[in-house]
Amino acid sequence: MSQHSAADPADNSALATVASRRDWWRDAVIYQVYPRSFADSNGDGMGDLEGVRSRLPYLRDLGVDAVWLSPFYASPQADAGYDVADYRAVDPMFGNLLDADALIRDAHELGLRIIVDLVPNHSSDQHEWFRRAVAEGPGSPLRDRYHFRPGKGVDGELPPNDWESIFGGPAWTQVEDGEWYLHLFAPEQPDFNWEHPAVGDEFRSILRFWLDMGVDGFRIDVAHGLVKADGLPDLGAHDQLKLLGNDVMPFFDQDGVHEIYREWREVLDEYANKKGPEGPSAEGRWWETGGRIFVAEAWTPTVERTANYVRPDELHQAFNFQYLSTEWDAAELRVVIDRTLDAMRPVNAPATWVLSNHDVTRHATRFANEPGLGTQIRLAGDRELGLRRARAASLLMLALPGSAYVYQGEELGLPDVVDLPDEVRQDPAFFRGAGQDGFRDGCRVPIPWTRSGSSYGFGEGGSWLPQPPEWADLSVEAQTGEPDSTLELYRTALAVRREQPNLGAGDSVEWLKAPEGVLAFRRGDFVCVANTTGEAVRIPAYGDVLIASGEVTVVDDEAKLPGDTTVWWATA
Template sequence: MSQHSADPAPDTALATIAAHRDWWRDAVIYQVYPRSFADDNGDGMGDLEGVRSRLPYLRDLGIDAVWLSPFYASPQADAGYDVADYRAVDPMFGNLMDADALIRDAHAQSLRIIVDLVPNHSSDQHEWFKRALAEGPGSPLRERYHFRPGKGENGELPPNNWESIFGGPAWTRVPDGEWYLHLFAPEQPDFNWNHPAVGDEFRSILRFWLDMGVDGFRIDVAHGLVKAEGLPDLGSHDQLKLLGNDVMPFFDQDGVHAIYRQWRTILDEYAHQKEPEGPSSEGRWRETGGRIFVAEAWTPTVERTANYVRPDELHQAFNFQYLGTHWDASELRAVIDRTLDVMRPVGAPATWVLSNHDVTRHATRFANEAGLGTQIREAGDRELGLRRARAATLLMLALPGSAYVYQGEELGLPDVVDLPDEVRQDPAFFRGAGQDGFRDGCRVPIPWTREGSSYGFGSGGSWLPQPGGWGELSVEVQQGVAGSTLELYRTALTTRRDHPDLGAGESVEWLTAPEGVLAFRRGEFVCVANTTGEAVTTPVYGRVLVASAEVTIGGAEAELPADATVWWTTG
């Protein structure tokens, strides 16, 4: 059993959580994919106790909050995004006592906890769905999902032509002849959000976890809950746009916003709630600080994304347009300007993200030529990819708003692109269409030590094989080493937190720069990013705060290497 930092923290640390009421406006939020982060019990699968044991590492990294991917009771048909019980922890990750201990320990170290919520669909092993199947056509429980008779002479055809995100029809026929809708895997039937019981249930689920002390929710498929009236057929669409980059009758329907306005009233009730500091607190309480919602909303435009973060709805929405932008100055400037412009009128912070559990890590994306999308099967130029990834991270962290970091990117981890087919577990891989099905490459357990079983991930191996040499990218190897990617992140995050002109905000002042170079000012802070493959000469803007590569200064000019970013302070 790992040693945990359970000692009571000083009152000053506890007060940090409540001190910043709008903490989410400039927060750096670190995504933990629990099964691949740290394994405490040695079964080869990461768990909540493993996450808890690594909280000091996350605190020292300089982040503000931890977002946990699903750990609920689940058959794991889609890595936990098929939930059988929203109020239970899957045994592979631990139990509710482990979740409670993790939340308390995180708070004691001034870290907030955000949990994934999956409201678009449940598992086919959810009690509602199992009873709906057992009771047959006409069962009231079938109305909580989308059950329909089929088309054709004997109902042998699906009710409409919708396709699953994972490939193939979005409908599965059950033995009694009816069909049910699943926008993802067949094991993930979609809820019918027109049924009042669904809304009642999720409001109860929100309160359950808020009462346990979580600081917010990342809403999975936030754009998908409401379907167009009558479930009309798709028109002529490019199926590669199914994730929401085109107008679809099952995504980004206006009706979702009424749901989130209801949810917001619940969260606001908890904004100033007090919770006990612990079993030995002798009646002392502390303010919990603001709770937040974060939307995973794939929409056709950033303007549509902004609808989710109006003042009475959600707090943040992932900026997928930025994630998919190439390492190109003009493209980056365009999406930065557009994002800030559409978020400003609704008063919401912009968000910035480069990697997550669904896309190829940006150290590998940037190692390949532009235009290959966000799921790439080639290793590319590893050195080039890492150089660009470091530069892109400094650019992202310099922008006004909130930033998201995916576990292991602070180590410069690449995607594992050569996993054998027999070890892959991404359900999209087995569907033969839809998403590429290569998300396993970004989910390989991260290395903590140079040697040892699974490079310190745990004592029992790892659920996905780690590549040889993984230990040379480990925390142990990089910690304290000047110039390492881990220390670059630590320095940048500390600087971001301490510098008065970084973090929250709604605009940047663009400066004149050579072609292929981005330069902007925020008060006494200046960021310069060279996206070209050649060194460029720029003005010296003062003192160097952080740089992704060595900057050469000569008099009033500085030479910035290829694919590099530097932070200056003019004060």
């Protein structure tokens, strides 16, 4: 296999030049940091913002364009920070606003953008609005900012409707005065009523607060859930949880959400057009005019419905969960790739590709198991097979037109930790019986940085979830400089992606003839071939091998591509 010589990753000027483009998000590689599990600066066993800041050079050298931070706001942590008590404050477990400011500034100096999580569907039950609403009782104006309702039954002892929580059980909880409030997730996460104007006013103010801090965008949690159907109608006798993502629900993907995002886009565009304090911001302050973005977490029945969120006057990107949930199968992958590109093209939005995040089993473990088990898997499976497929899937994803998301640790080939003791688990769904499997902690275990130490370099005081001892050999230290390691595969792939003019942005691929179980496509002078079968296949040698996830043998005009392997070719 030919060797690729990457440019010096410490050359900030090249990164800043790329990052300064207004349309940077169309081909960006965005790295998700789960702050509590990334790096711990003070030895308390919990990751924090200062820890993230200390590891920013690693992310620059990896070759990503932006960093998405999962919530670090003030929170009781009933759902790992997705229950926000104060949207303008940093939770002390993560630091303070000065730490956030320093992180954003350092990221910009390194040519990285910062995207923060925003949680507009619900607040914490410790949010000032909700606490006052409960204390003031029925008729309080603050109750109108949430969904309070009288119950059904003779004495109001039954929930107002039959909706179920995503975490299991009823989506309603009764307070002492007899009224019920809606929570699509945990009881500690009451849903906002977006029909109330104060809610919209508050969130536009929150957007401006963080934009003034210098953030480059927002990932919108449960972007599809803000608006509920009029009258909150019963859903009927269905297995509601199985319908999620497969059908339009009265509490998800309602058309009314789009008016909210059109208003938000106006706020973002104000900042995109601002000038810096010393003339045009483009002079030395690339992040101010390079374009701020919104990214939607929108679980919808189809990619066509997802495209509604990224129309020109709404959001910029939406996660492609249809791709994430597709099996490692050439035919299935081709269908979802085509449908995604076809859906995004009319609205002139980039496709996004993602394989793992903080809510699903890591793809190195998903692909280690038999197909059909979904995205929440409790079995370790065949570790070697899973890693081989994960490496191949990552190269395929990074070759597709549009933007790609990398979840922390996937560049190390980390599997899910499937054997965590029950007593250490913190996923709220784990304690609610029904609903999601509640095993998301397995993908949230702190990542390893060094071969040794109480937490393999995560921090000096252990880690909030136990790390397997075999992770020493998967650490950044162990893999750095090892040419066949997964970390070096990612580093090289991201460098090639940045340098190849035919990679990144775009809205189409040219499919090439390939053996059954193999995907092959051309993008200009670039060709990607992915073998999703377990057997080696013979394919044309399209040119020079840029990078491959396994050993590719080239003899004359033919190449032998091993099973579960992806290769990139330069044809010119």
